[in-house]
Amino acid sequence: MDHIIGQKPHSASGAAADMDGVIIDGTEAGFMADVIEASRTMPVLVDFWATWCGPCKQLTPTIEKIVRAAGGRVKLVKIDVDKAPSLVAQLARMGLPLQSIPTVVGFHKGQIADLFQGAQPESEVKRFVEALLKLAGGAMPVVEMIAAARAALEEANPEEAGQIFSEALAQEPENPEAWGGLVRAMLALGDEAQAADALAQVPEKIAEHAEISGARSALTLAAEGRAAREQLGSFEARLEADPKDHQARYDLATALNAMDRREDAADALLTIVKTDRAWNEGAARLQLLKFFEAWGMDDAATMAARRKLSAILFA
Secondary structure (H helix, E strand, O other), X not given: OHHHHHOOOOOXXXXXXXXXXXXXXXXXXXXXXXXXXXXXXXXXXXXXXXXXXXHHHHHHHHHHHHHHHOOOOOEEEEEEHHHOHHHHHHXXXXXXXXXXXXXEEEEEOOEEEEEEEOOOOHHHHHHHHHHHHHHOOOOOOHHHHHHHHXXXXXXXXXXXXXXXXHHHHHHOOXXXXXXXXXXXXXXXXOOHHHHHHHXXXXXXXXXXXXXXXXXXXXXXXXXXHHHHHOOHHHHHHHHXXXXXXXXXXXXXHHHHHHOOOHHHHHHHHHHHHHHHOOHHHOXXXXXXXXXXHHHOOOOHHXXXXXXXXXXXXXX
């Protein structure tokens, strides 16, 4: 069967190509060109799968997502083992454990670099790809790592986000977005002590960066919110008895923010500002600004509340 791997490079024109050109359906005839030769210029992942394989259906979309996010620095070749029996037999004789699928193999410079088997969580697949890129001298840029980490936070996966932010800091120890993101990931995990410890390690030269200030505000609000949330019912009862109890409304806003009810939290403070902007030396407006800083200036809740605040202040 040596002709399969040892043949001259074959055109990939017979493969069904992904729109971005870095994800293709591989074939026995095209293996040499699509994998071995291609891996001499960029890392190549080979996803050995089958239509009847349940775990394969879970894993393949994850691999495709990560390969696309790598922006053309790694290629994915998907091979249906049922359509390439001779290739699978030959690779098995060479030591590849293809009796179990899914199996994902990383190739670099014409050689097998690493592999894993079975459906893996996205974080593990991402680490596998990043290790392959690093081996090839093409590690994922920090800006893309931060984007991926922020996406993980938005998808309620703070553990993965924290890991990626930490990896970004290993490459750029003075990156404020990575430090701020790491603090927010720790807060999302409910670990205020770790978040405070991360803030304490922020390099002095970036300590006042907007990302760090925002993370610092988020930590302060988390501590305040933890205490306020326990008295939520009390604040609501006080307001029902006296709608002009600004302190109760202020504390209610802090509790609502801790529950991630941002719009409701902002509206509570805006009500105070509209009714009595000078109350407690402008405390409601100052707390609202702290919310904005913690949420981020481009957050949807921030932008909506800023418009309302401007309308009140400049009416």
